[in-house]
Amino acid sequence: MKCQVPLLRRLGLLIIxxxxxxxxxxxxxxxxxxxxxxxxxxxATARALGNAVVTMDQQAKVSYENRSGGGGGKAMAYFVSNxxxxxxxxxxxxxxxxxxxxxGLFPHSYRDLTPIAxxxxxxxxxxxxxxxxxxxxxxxxxxxxxxxxxxFIAGGSVKGSLDHITLSLLAQAEGIDPRRLRxxxxxxxxxxxxxLLSGEVDVMxxxxxETLAAHRAGxxxxxGVTNDRDDMDGMTSFVDQGLDVVFYNxxxxxxxxxxxxxxxxxLKALMNTVTNxxxxxxxxxxxxxxxxxxxxxxxxxxxxxxxxLLTGVMTGLGLIRP
Amino acid sequence: xxxxxxxxxxxxxxAAYLTLVGQIELDPWSAQDTINSRTLPxxxxxxxxxxxxxxxxxxxxxxxxxxxPSLHKLKPLxxxxxxxxxxILSLVWLNLWVALGxxxxxxxxxxxEKRLPVIVAxxxxxxxxxxxxxxxxxxxxxxxx
Amino acid sequence: xxxxxLTGIGTALTLQNVLWVAFxxxxxTLIGMMPGLGPxxxxxxxxxxxxxxxxxxxxxxxxxxxYGAVFGGSTSSILINAPGVASTVATSxxxxxxxxxxxxxxxxxxxxxxxxxxxxxxxxxxxxxxSSLAAIALHIQSAEYSALVLLAMTCVVVFAGSNARLPSLxxxxxxxxxxxxxxxxxxxxxxxxxxxxxxxxxIPFVLLVMATFxxxxxxxxxxxxxxxxRGSFSLRDLLIPLALARRLFRVASRSSVLGFIxxxxxxxxxxxxxxxAYDLEKRIGDGSREAGVTAPEAANxxxxxxxxxxxxxxxxxxxxxxxxxxxxxLAYGLQPGPTLVTEQPEIFWxxxxxxxxxxxxxxxxxxPLIPYLARIVSLPQxxxxxxxxxxxxxxxxxxxxxxxxxxxxxxLALGATVLRAFGFPLAPLxxxxxxxxxxxxxxxxxxxxxxxxxxxxxxxxxxxGILLMNAAICLLPLWNRSES
Numbered sequence: 035m036k037c038q039v040p041l042l043r044r045l046g047l048l049i050i051x052x053x054x055x056x057x058x059x060x061x062x063x064x065x066x067x068x069x070x071x072x073x074x075x076x077x078a079t080a081r082a083l084g085n086a087v088v089t090m091d092q093q094a095k096v097s098y099e100n101r102s103g104g105g106g107g108k109a110m111a112y113f114v115s116n117x118x119x120x121x122x123x124x125x126x127x128x129x130x131x132x133x134x135x136x137x138g139l140f141p142h143s144y145r146d147l148t149p150i151a152x153x154x155x156x157x158x159x160x161x162x163x164x165x166x167x168x169x170x171x172x173x174x175x176x177x178x179x180x181x182x183x184x185x186f187i188a189g190g191s192v193k194g195s196l197d198h199i200t201l202s203l204l205a206q207a208e209g210i211d212p213r214r215l216r217x218x219x220x221x222x223x224x225x226x227x228x229x230l231l232s233g234e235v236d237v238m239x240x241x242x243x244e245t246l247a248a249h250r251a252g253x254x255x256x257x258g259v260t261n262d263r264d265d266m267d268g269m270t271s272f273v274d275q276g277l278d279v280v281f282y283n284x285x286x287x288x289x290x291x292x293x294x295x296x297x298x299x300x301l302k303a304l305m306n307t308v309t310n311x312x313x314x315x316x317x318x319x320x321x322x323x324x325x326x327x328x329x330x331x332x333x334x335x336x337x338x339x340x341x342x343l344l345t346g347v348m349t350g351l352g353l354i355r356p
Numbered sequence: 357x358x359x360x361x362x363x364x365x366x367x368x369x370x371a372a373y374l375t376l377v378g379q380i381e382l383d384p385w386s387a388q389d390t391i392n393s394r395t396l397p398x399x400x401x402x403x404x405x406x407x408x409x410x411x412x413x414x415x416x417x418x419x420x421x422x423x424x425p426s427l428h429k430l431k432p433l434x435x436x437x438x439x440x441x442x443x444i445l446s447l448v449w450l451n452l453w454v455a456l457g458x459x460x461x462x463x464x465x466x467x468x469e470k471r472l473p474v475i476v477a478x479x480x481x482x483x484x485x486x487x488x489x490x491x492x493x494x495x496x497x498x499x500x501x
Numbered sequence: 502x503x504x505x506x507l508t509g510i511g512t513a514l515t516l517q518n519v520l521w522v523a524f525x526x527x528x529x530t531l532i533g534m535m536p537g538l539g540p541x542x543x544x545x546x547x548x549x550x551x552x553x554x555x556x557x558x559x560x561x562x563x564x565x566x567x568y569g570a571v572f573g574g575s576t577s578s579i580l581i582n583a584p585g586v587a588s589t590v591a592t593s594x595x596x597x598x599x600x601x602x603x604x605x606x607x608x609x610x611x612x613x614x615x616x617x618x619x620x621x622x623x624x625x626x627x628x629x630x631x632s633s634l635a636a637i638a639l640h641i642q643s644a645e646y647s648a649l650v651l652l653a654m655t656c657v658v659v660f661a662g663s664n665a666r667l668p669s670l671x672x673x674x675x676x677x678x679x680x681x682x683x684x685x686x687x688x689x690x691x692x693x694x695x696x697x698x699x700x701x702x703x704i705p706f707v708l709l710v711m712a713t714f715x716x717x718x719x720x721x722x723x724x725x726x727x728x729x730x731r732g733s734f735s736l737r738d739l740l741i742p743l744a745l746a747r748r749l750f751r752v753a754s755r756s757s758v759l760g761f762i763x764x765x766x767x768x769x770x771x772x773x774x775x776x777x778a779y780d781l782e783k784r785i786g787d788g789s790r791e792a793g794v795t796a797p798e799a800a801n802x803x804x805x806x807x808x809x810x811x812x813x814x815x816x817x818x819x820x821x822x823x824x825x826x827x828x829x830x831l832a833y834g835l836q837p838g839p840t841l842v843t844e845q846p847e848i849f850w851x852x853x854x855x856x857x858x859x860x861x862x863x864x865x866x867x868x869p870l871i872p873y874l875a876r877i878v879s880l881p882q883x884x885x886x887x888x889x890x891x892x893x894x895x896x897x898x899x900x901x902x903x904x905x906x907x908x909x910x911x912x913l914a915l916g917a918t919v920l921r922a923f924g925f926p927l928a929p930l931x932x933x934x935x936x937x938x939x940x941x942x943x944x945x946x947x948x949x950x951x952x953x954x955x956x957x958x959x960x961x962x963x964x965x966g967i968l969l970m971n972a973a974i975c976l977l978p979l980w981n982r983s984e985s
Contacts, residue, residue, distance in 0.1 A: 452898070
C-alpha cells in the first residue's frame, strides 16, 4: 500500500508534466512554506528572501507555498508531520510561533524544527499623537499607576498577542499589574493607528515597522522602542530610559527536524551569504526592516531565551494556566 | 423532509450553540467586562431559538419546493454530494488537477451529458488550463493535505 | 492645486504609464475572474512585477490591477452567482437572476458602466475634497461603527417584507453565529472551534460565499426543473436604451455619493456601501433589477476610491487592499500621509489621476469582452452545473489549500440548499457573517470606552443619530400596518 501512494501521485504529475514538456532540470532549489496568506509580513519576508537568493544565483529556483490557518498551526502541523519527505523545504516563522505554542493553541514548538537563521527583528513601540498630553513614557506610566484617568491603549491584535505582550512587559517593568491595563484590540495595526489619530485612545502599542512611516511623517510620536540599539529618528529605546525591556518580533527560517548536520551547515552558509548580498540589504531598506542575523545555534539559544521571557509574562497575564 | 423538521433542526442548532457558549474559556481579566467573549453569542443563540419559535407559531402551513420532495428530484443532489466527497477524499493521494478531471467526468455524466467527446475534452481542458494558469503563470504551489 | 492636478495628469499619461495601466487592468481582470482570487491576492501577486518599475509607474499599474480584479469579481458574481469578494455580494442579488433570464450581457454591461461611473464620481470627489475629507474618517469611531453595522442588519430584516422578516432574521442570526467561530476579536478566546485547528482562524469568507451562493445554486439547478438557456449575446447588449440610461444615471449618482462617504470609513467600507445602496434603491427607487445591479456596483467602486482618503491623507490604509498598496508605497520609499500632498505632489496626484485612468482603461478593455463572457450562461445545464461546482471548489482550495474546508463547504452548501428550498433568503446569512466580527469588536470597544455609561452616546451625535434611525426603521412595519 505504502509504496503505491506516491507512485500514483507521481504518475499523475508525470502525465501533466510530460504533456507540458516543462520538466525543469533541478538546480539549487528552495521551497519556502509561509504560515500565512499572501500580502502579510511573513509572506513579504519569504518572497524578499527568495528574491535575494535568485538575484545571487541565477540558476536557483525558489517556490513559495502559503499555508494559512490555525494561527500558523496548520503550516506547523504539515511541516512537522511530513519532515522526512520534505526536501529542500524551509519554513518561515516569527515570534507568535512561541506565543501560540506556549498558549497551547497548537501542539508543536520550535523544538520540533531545526532553526537555521534569524533574519529580521521588529521591536515594539509605544506611540502617541503629536499633540498628546503625554510627553514621555514616564507620563504614561504615572497615569497608569495613578489610576485616576482611564488610559486606554490600542493594539493591533487580540489580547495575548505580541502587541499586548509588549505592553505587559513594559507594565511589569514599571511594577504595574498588566491585568489592570485597559488594552483595546483592533483588527490590525493600521486601525489601531487610526483610533489613536481620531482620539478614541491616547496611547498605542505597535511594531516599529508599522509605525515608523507615521512617526517620520509627524502624525504620531514614538515615545519608546523595545530595542537596544542607538537612537534613530529622535526615538529613544526603553533601555536608555532605564527600563530593562528588550523585545522583538523576529522572523526566521527553519528546516525540518530530520535535517542532516551536513545539510544544516549548507543552509546556514547559504543564509549567511544571502544576507550579506546587496540584494537582501536593498529588500531590508525597502520594507524598513531591522536586520537581526542569528545563525544556527545562536538562533536556537535566542529562541530558548525568548521562551523563558514569554513564559514569565504570559503566566503573569493568566494566558498560561499552571 | 418537512418544514416542521427543518424548524426543529434550526432550534436544535440554536440550543447546541448555546450549550457551546458555556464552554468558552474566558481569560481571567475580562470575565467582569460589560461584554465578553460569551455575551453576543448568548444573545444570538437565544434570538435564534425565539425566532424559530415565532415562525413555528405564526406560519404553520408554509410550503416550499421541498415540502414534498420526490426521490427522483433528490437523486442528483445525492450523487453530486457523493462525487464531491470522493473528490475530497481522493485529494489526499491524487494530484489536484487529476482529481479535478475525475470530478468533472463524474458530474458531467450524472448531470446527463452523454456525449463522450464533449466530456473528454472538458475533463482534459479545464484541469490543464487550471494547472497552467495557477502553477505556471501565477507560480502558486498547490499543496495537498 | 490645479498645478498639482496638471502634474498628475502629465505623470499618469506618459505612453509608458498608459501601457502599464493597460497591462495592470488586463492582469487584474484575469486574476479577479479566477475562483477565490480577489483584489488583495491580485495586488500581492503583482508586487514582484511592480518592483521593476519606477514608483509612479508601479502605483499606476497597481491601480489598474485593483480595478481589473474588482471587475473580474463582479463578472463571476453575475454569471454564476459566485461573488469572490464581499463587496460584490450585493451585485449578485439582481445580477444573477438577470443572467438566468437571458440578460447576462445587459447585466454585465450595466455593472461595467456603473463601476466606471462610481469610480469616476469617486475620483472627482477625491480630487475636490481629498484632504478635507480625512476628518470624516476620524469622526467614525467604534461607537459609530457598531451603530452603522446594526443599521445594515436592521435594514436587511425590516425591508425584507412582512412575510420574509422572520426567515430573514433567522438566516441573519445563522450568519452572525457562523461569524463567531474562531478566535474572539477582542479577548482572543477560542470559540466554537470544537477543538479543531482548522477552525481556529474562523471560517474563511470565500468558503461561506462559495458554499451558500455558488455551490448551493448548482445544487438548486440540479434538483429543479431543467431550464433551457435563453437570451442573445451580441454587442447590442452593450447599448442601454436612453430612457433606462437616464433612470440609471440618477441611481448611480446617489449610490456613488453614498458609497464614497461610507467608503472613507476604514474597514468594511465597500461592502457596507454596496449593501446600503442596494437597500436604498429597493426602498426609494423603482426597484427594478437594472437599478439593483447599478446601485451596488456604483457604490462599491466609489467606496474603494473613498478608502484611499485615509491612506493618502493620514497614511493609514482604510481597507485590506489599500493596506497592500501602502506596502507597495513604502517599498518605494514613499510615505503616505499629510505630507505627501505637499512634498511629493506628482506622486499624490499621479496616484489619484492614475486611478481614474485605470477606470477608463478597464471600461475600454472589458466592454468588448462582455458578449463572450455572457455566453457562459448559455451553456446547457448539464455542463454549467459541473463547471460551477469545479469553480466553487477550486475557489476555496486556492485560498485555503485545506481539504477540511472542502468538507465543511459541502456541509454548508447542503444546509443552504435546504434553507433555500423552503424559501429562506440567504443574503442575510452572508451579511450577518461579513458583519459579525466587525460588529462585535466595535461594540465591545464602544462599551469599554463608555464604561457602560449612556451619556457617552450623547457626546457622539453621529452614533446617536444612526441609533435613532435604527429605532425608526424598526418601528416602520408597525406604522405601515396601522395605515393599511
